[in-house]
Amino acid sequence: MHKYVIKRLIMLIPVVIGVSFLVFFIMSLAPGDTARMILGEDAPIEAIEALNEELGLNDPLLIRYGRYMLGLAHGDLGTSYKSGRSVFSEVVSRFPDTLKLAFWGMVFAIVLSIPIGIISATKQYSLTDSISMVFALLGVATPNFWLGLMLIIGFSLHLRWFPSGGSEGWKSLVLPVITLGTGCMANITRTTRSSMLEVIRQDYIRTAKAKGVGSRSVIYKHALKNALIPVVTVIGLQFGSLLGGAVLTETVFSWPGVGTYLVNSIKAKDTPAVLGCVIIFSICFSIVNLCVDILYAYIDPRIKSKYK
Amino acid sequence: MENQRAKKRSMAVEVWQRLARNKMAMLGLAILIVLALCAIFADVIADYDTKVVAQHIPERLQAPSAEHWFGTDEFGRDIFARMVHGSRVSLVVGLISVSVSLIAGGTLGAFAGYYGGRVDNVIMRVMDIFLAVPSILLAITIVAALGTSLVNVMLAIGISGTPGFARIVRAAVMSVKDQEFVESSRAIGASNATIIFREIIPNCMAPIIVQATLSVAGAILSTASLSFIGLGVQPPDPEWGAMLSSGRNFLRDAMHLTLFPGLAIVITILALNLLGDGLRDALDPRLKQ
Numbered sequence: 380m381h382k383y384v385i386k387r388l389i390m391l392i393p394v395v396i397g398v399s400f401l402v403f404f405i406m407s408l409a410p411g412d413t414a415r416m417i418l419g420e421d422a423p424i425e426a427i428e429a430l431n432e433e434l435g436l437n438d439p440l441l442i443r444y445g446r447y448m449l450g451l452a453h454g455d456l457g458t459s460y461k462s463g464r465s466v467f468s469e470v471v472s473r474f475p476d477t478l479k480l481a482f483w484g485m486v487f488a489i490v491l492s493i494p495i496g497i498i499s500a501t502k503q504y505s506l507t508d509s510i511s512m513v514f515a516l517l518g519v520a521t522p523n524f525w526l527g528l529m530l531i532i533g534f535s536l537h538l539r540w541f542p543s544g545g546s547e548g549w550k551s552l553v554l555p556v557i558t559l560g561t562g563c564m565a566n567i568t569r570t571t572r573s574s575m576l577e578v579i580r581q582d583y584i585r586t587a588k589a590k591g592v593g594s595r596s597v598i599y600k601h602a603l604k605n606a607l608i609p610v611v612t613v614i615g616l617q618f619g620s621l622l623g624g625a626v627l628t629e630t631v632f633s634w635p636g637v638g639t640y641l642v643n644s645i646k647a648k649d650t651p652a653v654l655g656c657v658i659i660f661s662i663c664f665s666i667v668n669l670c671v672d673i674l675y676a677y678i679d680p681r682i683k684s685k686y687k
Numbered sequence: 688m689e690n691q692r693a694k695k696r697s698m699a700v701e702v703w704q705r706l707a708r709n710k711m712a713m714l715g716l717a718i719l720i721v722l723a724l725c726a727i728f729a730d731v732i733a734d735y736d737t738k739v740v741a742q743h744i745p746e747r748l749q750a751p752s753a754e755h756w757f758g759t760d761e762f763g764r765d766i767f768a769r770m771v772h773g774s775r776v777s778l779v780v781g782l783i784s785v786s787v788s789l790i791a792g793g794t795l796g797a798f799a800g801y802y803g804g805r806v807d808n809v810i811m812r813v814m815d816i817f818l819a820v821p822s823i824l825l826a827i828t829i830v831a832a833l834g835t836s837l838v839n840v841m842l843a844i845g846i847s848g849t850p851g852f853a854r855i856v857r858a859a860v861m862s863v864k865d866q867e868f869v870e871s872s873r874a875i876g877a878s879n880a881t882i883i884f885r886e887i888i889p890n891c892m893a894p895i896i897v898q899a900t901l902s903v904a905g906a907i908l909s910t911a912s913l914s915f916i917g918l919g920v921q922p923p924d925p926e927w928g929a930m931l932s933s934g935r936n937f938l939r940d941a942m943h944l945t946l947f948p949g950l951a952i953v954i955t956i957l958a959l960n961l962l963g964d965g966l967r968d969a970l971d972p973r974l975k976q
Contacts, residue, residue: 393812394815394816394819397812397813397815397816397819398816398819398820400816401816401817401820402820402828405828405829405832406828406831406832407832408832408833409831409832409833409834410833410834516957516960516961517953517957519956519960520904520952520953520954520956520957520960521953521956522908522911522912522915522928522949522952522953522956524912524915524931525931525945525949525952525953528931528934528935528938528945528949529945529946529949531938532938532939532942532945536938536939619821619822620821620822620823622821622824623821623822623823623824624823626823626824626827626916627912627915627916630915630916631935641827642916642917645827645831645916645917645918646917653828653831657820657824657827657828660820660821660824661819661820661821661824664819664820664821665819668819
């Protein structure tokens with residue numbers, strides 16, 4: 380098992396290098412002179428040239444990337460053009476808020492979706508199944524930023540139950556969490572249902588029933604364990620859309636996380652800040668995928684046995 | 688040749704018959720036909736210059752009425768007219784960006800699946816790197832770097848969808864590349880390109896069609912998301928996400944500004960998902976069982 384975890388950890392290194400290079404390369408395509416952007420349109424050419432030289436912007440792409448990665452290894456993501464502060468400290472100071480939102484969004488999605496998926500599958504074609512599937516379909520089709528706006532209209536402006544923005548207290552967390560988690564919930568519900576439907580038709584489930592095992596035990600001990608692999612895969616994949624969704628959800632609710640910082644940095648054409656945010660998000664996504672892969676091994680003994 | 692054509696026709700008829708039996712898929716298809724008609728005849732339904740972009744400040748923020756079905760926005764423009772023209776942007780961006788993903792991802796996936804070995808390894812590791820960046824974040828990064836324009840939005844969404852198609856086409860190609868009809872084509876001296884594009888790809892269209900349908904929904908959602916944060920279509924051009932974004936400032940007094948464009952996005956994506964699910968069942972009935 381340790382071998383498997385170590386192998387997956389080693390495989391994370393080229394992914395992080397590749398992802399950071401991809402994002403670095405894309406951002407290097409941005410038109411415009413960085414030094415001119417920092418010094419202003421009226422700055423003399425000599426000053427612009429000198430700053431370009433000082434920032435190393437005249438060096439080839441690979442050299443600049445190497446320098447950036449060296450900085451990243453030391454916790455340095457460059458300096459924001461807008462605030463003049465370290466991008467790393469800006470991102471790190473906002474990261475707990477984004478993580479809080481993503482964590483509770485995922486908890487909301489998992490806690491609701493798995494039981495609904497199981498009930499839908501065990502009562503296929505019933506009214507409960509139809510209603511939950513309609514909600515799941517709507518959940519997949521609803522853009523989270525629109526859902527957020529509708530929740531603000533209903534629960535903030537009319538009912539005044541929850542605040543429409545900010546991050547003070549648990550009440551401010553409710554609407555953003557529902558907004559962020561609904562799409563994931565819908566996807567996980569659909570996967571849980573179809574995976575459970577496939578499993579409960581297997582011979583070993585029929586055998587368990589024939590042996591007289593109680594239906595609750597058949598569902599939760601025999602079927603659910605085997606149905607969990609695709610569900611865990613979807614949860615891992617959904618984390619990516621959760622991070623992307625966090626950018627929009629944070630914008631809607633003025634949530635002071637990395638997403639809002641990213642959008643503001645894009646508007647200010649603050650390239651180091653955009654680069655830093657996307658790289659941090661992508662590394663998080665890769666780490667979550669790694670955790671999902673490790674989780675497979677715990678759920679599926681076949682994977683564990685391969686590495687014994 | 689005649690036999691082959693008849694066989695293809697009969698397969699298409701069979702798939703259509705299976706699809707036609709699926710009421711939800713037919714509902715999705717009907718909604719999409721209405722939307723396509725709206726997009727095609729947008730200029731007939733509402734004049735672009737006078738109704739969509741021209742401002743009528745005295746009529747600003749009017750609630751839905753017989754004259755303005757979905758009300759007016761902060762500049763007095765008719766929301767229904769803007770939504771009809773917005774459908775054109777959404778559908779065009781959706782279709783073109785998915786075509787970019789399909790052509791790029793399909794070609795890469797086909798080469799990876801057909802040649803295998805080192806070619807497969809190199810292509811798929813690069814695709815894995817693309818997949819490690821959440822797709823909307825990749826699109827945001829590309830537009831942030833290249834600048835906001837409709838072409839860049841289509842390119843960004845197209846590139847972020849490429850790895851998904853590469854994976855699906857690769858898997859489909861691998862499943863048919865060792866079959867007899869491919870071997871016989873090779874035996875009569877067909878080139879690799881001919882074998883890939885004339886023999887293999889037409890025989891693994893089912894998953895590609897399903898993925899393409901579902902990807903159009905994803906692309907429309909991504910376009911709206913980019914516009915919502917100010918990176919997509921720029922004012923005064925109408926786009927559903929951009930309309931939602933500008934309506935945010937009037938949530939309390941004029942919720943119709945955000946309600947209707949949002950509903951349009953939901954209905955379109957729902958229709959594409961219903962059709963995509965229906966196509967999957969019709970093209971591969973084993974999945975339904």
